[in-house]
Amino acid sequence: MKKIALLTLAACLSATPAMAEDLTPRVNASRAAIKGFFGELGGQLKGALKKGGPLEAIKVCNTNAMGITSAHSEKNGWQIGRTSLKPRNMANTPDAWEASVLEKFEARKAAGEDTKKMEHYEVVTQNGKQVFRYMKAIPTAEKPCLACHGSKIKPQVIEALDKLYPQDKARGYKAGDIRGAFTISQPM
Template sequence: MTKPLLTAATLALAVGAAVSHAEDTIDEPWEARALIKAFATSLQGELKGAMAEGGPVCAIQVCKEEAPAIAADLSQRSEWQIGRTSLKTRNGARNAPDAWETNVLEQFESRQRNGESPKGMTYAEVVTMDDGKVYRHMQAIPTGQVCVACHGARIAPELAEAIDAAYPEDQARGYKAGDIRGAFTLSKPM
């Protein structure tokens, strides 16, 4: 799989947004959303392609390698740190939430219980960290039907075996379509 990670168009959109409005705090949610869109679009494209070509066992590789590669690429070309997190991680070493993220993920769960759709659910705040003020932004990731193959309650045996081998500490199972699987998490120094 050596396709370009991002199409020129999505990247230009996201990065143009992130760079040209760097000083203008009003645009920050907009920048974050553009980056999330670029991330989600390329990830979903890669995932669908890999599932169709090589099946879900092969697609594990996409989630394992392309997801962080796309995130790193977007982070490098913008002023944002971008990643994914969850209350129940598959790759805890890479994606475990910090205290602020845990709080927001719990808040997303309770907003969903109170009737809000997780689609487009976001939360943003300026947080004072050790090294200064940081703008932090999270957006919920709803579980889609395609996700259940690898994150659902009944994972095909050969797939479960491959996941167990790669992620012995996996917690990211038992999800149904519509559940909040996790969130995109972005931050930018102010």
């Protein structure tokens, strides 16, 4: 009798993963979407830095980053964006789930994990609906990031940032810190 009960239990347990949706295609699609999004943001940032230095590039970030973000969201029918525990643009403030993942990323980094490939995904229930959520860490590089997110930002750049982002928290970073993360929500 005992044996049968155990076997039944084992069968039930092993049946659960098979019934759940295989998330691999969603994970791969999320990675690909972020590659495209990051490529476009990075390309615009590099171009603007080359043309007019950080002062010019801040304007491009300020006027274009959110536009590029929403364009990529609509293209995929998902929500895609950037977030941070210390956001510059308050529109990028994390929700509770994002904040908890960002905190886990910090713990994983402290435990020695490479931030370049750090990601987390999960199916969560929001307002009674199942949503696939994905986040990928954004490491801080010395160049060009510290010119606008570091601890030795030029006075003219600080002045421009203060004007555009009076609540800016995204300063004082070091190379290798986690600046934030890409975040994606897809309806299941």
